[in-house]
Amino acid sequence: MANLTLYYGTMETGKTTKLIQDHYNYSKYLIKLILMKPKVDTKGNNRVITRTKENIEVDILIPKSANLLSKKYFNKYKYAQFILIDEAQFLNKKQINELWYIAHKYDISVICYALKSNFKGELFEGSAQLFARSDEKHELTVNCSCGKPAMFNARRVNGxxxxxxxEVVIDGENAEVEYIPLCSDCYLNFVLKNKIK
Ligand SMILES: [Zn+2]
Incomplete structure (x- = not known):
């Protein structure tokens, strides 16, 4: 039986690289795949794109209020065996519940790749519901520049x-904005300036 699976981490943990690798592996075995991403992620337009510029075309761009169970979308994924979703943190709670339903009602495996938290260190709506509903969860990790595991995506504007x-400012869309994976100590020190928030 199919499951809802989550791969999560901070920026630069290779989530999209993992998606592209999984897409390649499943395609090799002629598994029917559908690739989706939220429309709000404007990076790469209708493609998913890694930092090393690897990219593949998306089958479905998901608008903010879309009902994924509606005929319009169902007709596109109904014969799929797997649905892969990049940047799933940007989906809303209801859409995550729809993905969970698709996995368990229609027996289509759904794999989401998502950021855990926003630049303030709070869960995104989509990520919070993915933690609640995913049958399987896998953390992807990267180290902070100090060597400890990164926990936060710090936002840097003009350095x-x-x-x-x-909450949502896509890097690259705005040249001055970048995101840096930081450990808790560095986040407290550099971002919060040693204050509680
Ligand atoms: Zn650090």
């Missing part, structure tokens, strides 16, 4: 760490 602002 300066910032602790407030709107």
């Amino acid at each position: 300066k760490y910032i602790a407030s602002g709107k």
Whole structure:
């Protein structure tokens, strides 16, 4: 029987690289795949793209309020064996529940690749529901520049760490914005300036 599976981590843990590798491996065995991503992720337009510029075309771009069980989408994935979803943290709670339903009602394996938390160190809506509903969870890790495991995605604007602002700002869309994976100690030190928030 199919499951809902989650791969999660900070920036630069190779989530999209893993997706592209999984896509390649499943395709090799002629498994029917559908690749989706939330429309709000404008990076690469209708492709998923890694930092090393590997990329593949997306079959379905998911609009913010889309019902994934509606005929429009169901007709596109109904013969798939696997659905892969990049940047799944940007989906809403209801959409994650729809993916869980697709896995268990239609026996289609759904694999989500997602950031755990936003630049303030809070779970994204999609990630929170993925933690609640995924049958399998796998953490992907990367080290902070100090050598400890990274926990946070710190936002840097024009080279300066910032602790407030709107939740979604896609890097690359805005040349001054970048995200840096930091461990807890470095986040407390560089971003929160040793204050509680
Ligand atoms: Zn550190």
